[in-house]
Amino acid sequence: MGRNNDYVPESFLGILSQYDITPVRVEAYKLIYRVEAREGIFALKEVKYPENEFCFIYAALEHLASHGFSYVNRVLPVKNYYPYAEYQGKRYALSKWIQGREADYSRRNDVKIAAQTLANLHKSSKGFTPPPYEGRIKWGTWPDSMQGKMKELMDFKKQVMKKNQKTLFDRVFLAYVDYYIHECEKALEMLNKGGYEKVNGKEAQEQFFCHHDYAPHNVIIDENGTGHVIDFDYCISDIRCHDVGSLMLRVMKRSNWDYRQAVQALNYYDRVRRVSSRETKVINALLRFPQDFWQVAFAHYIEQNQPQERLQRKIKSWVLDKELREKGLRKLDKLI
Incomplete structure (x- = not known):
């Protein structure tokens, strides 16, 4: 050797x-x-x-x-x-x-590379016949998933209100949970009105899939400016809106919820793979759903495997961004 x-x-x-x-x-x-x-x-x-x-x-x-x-x-x-x-x-x-550097979603050119790389990946995903593993087949699951998470937030609220001794996390959670439950309701209404069933039916028929974790550390840009995608550990059979919305959300969060950056990311993607008007409505519903708030609450009240200080920082950062998030999403909803 x-x-x-x-x-x-x-x-x-x-x-x-x-x-x-x-x-x-x-x-x-x-x-x-x-x-x-x-x-x-x-x-x-x-x-x-x-x-x-x-x-x-x-x-x-x-x-x-x-x-x-x-x-x-x-x-x-x-x-x-x-x-x-x-x-x-x-x-x-x-x-x-793969030699290169991780993408930086606060840099415009990196967002362009990431968005157009994602669009090409999505185009090539057409016709995927997956092996039989039901846990990765997510066609038509968005409404039930959102409903289930909203119910969990309601259950967490009941659970916390019964506690005699409330932690700092509990107090922050209770102060904002009603607002985010309402956000869940709005997201579900947008999803139902936005044509999710038609988008899902078309994509399922043509058998696309998505990466499902399109974070900047999973996009490697080589010395020639070419984007590469790594870590498909979470890939699923689902509508491509999932990845597009996730990219837009990550870009917004890195720019203090600047809706213009999300629009730019969508436009870069759209140059390679046309996004329909129905898809943009579904994306808006995904962006409206408070996934991060639910996730940190679920980690705290169910999983209980993360340091409390870390979870407290997460929930505080999420609620501190509440006004910026609302403003950004409201303006984005009018533009796409």
């Missing part, structure tokens, strides 16, 4: 020996491992979900690569052509390391 094997721990040799590469160094990088080999640089990641769920992700990546979108971290097969390596009861996936 070479004299540099001292940089490759024994446990990794058991994994990497299953691939046609000669590793010389392995280093931890965030939640993955950076593998230097004679053949190039690779990313190694432990697969922590069931095999059939991994097969869904693998199939989505292969579908994109075979339909004209190669700017993804495609999974490399082991020597026996299986898509992952097994070692000591665990599964691992290897892909080529």
Whole structure:
């Protein structure tokens, strides 16, 4: 294997020996491992979900690569052509390391690259026939999902009001929960009036899918200004509005809820893949729904696996942005 094997721990040799590469160094990088080999640089990641769920992700990546979108971290097969390596009861996936920098959604040109890369990804996702894993098939689930989350906010409110000793988080939550329940109701009304069923029916028939975590750290821009998309761990069969709305929301939050930045992101996307008027109405409903407020409440009252200080910072930052958010969404609703 070479004299540099001292940089490759024994446990990794058991994994990497299953691939046609000669590793010389392995280093931890965030939640993955950076593998230097004679053949190039690779990313190694432990697969922590069931095999059939991994097969869904693998199939989505292969579908994109075979339909004209190669700017993804495609999974490399082991020597026996299986898509992952097994070692000591665990599964691992290897892909080529994509050289570049993470996108910055506060920079206009990065937003342009990210939006147009997403549009091309969405175009290539057409005709995806997923492996049978129901947990990733989300057609038509938005209304029930929003209803369920709104009910959870109501249940959390009842639960907190019964407490004799209320924490700082409880007090902040109670002060704003009614407003955000009303936001849920508005989002549901917008969804029903905006033609969600028709958008969903058309997209389901043509079998598109979305990335579902289009955060800036999952968009890598290379030295030539080309966008690459990584980490498809959350990809699902769902309407493409989900990704578009998510991108717009992230851009707005990084610009103090400046609606013009969200419009710009949508326009960049629209230049590559036309967004219908029905889709824009569905996107507006998604933006209106207070996902972040529900998420931090759910983490606090149900999951209970995050430091309280972190959750308090999150809920405070969300409610402090309440007026800016309302102003931005109101203006955005008039423009798209």
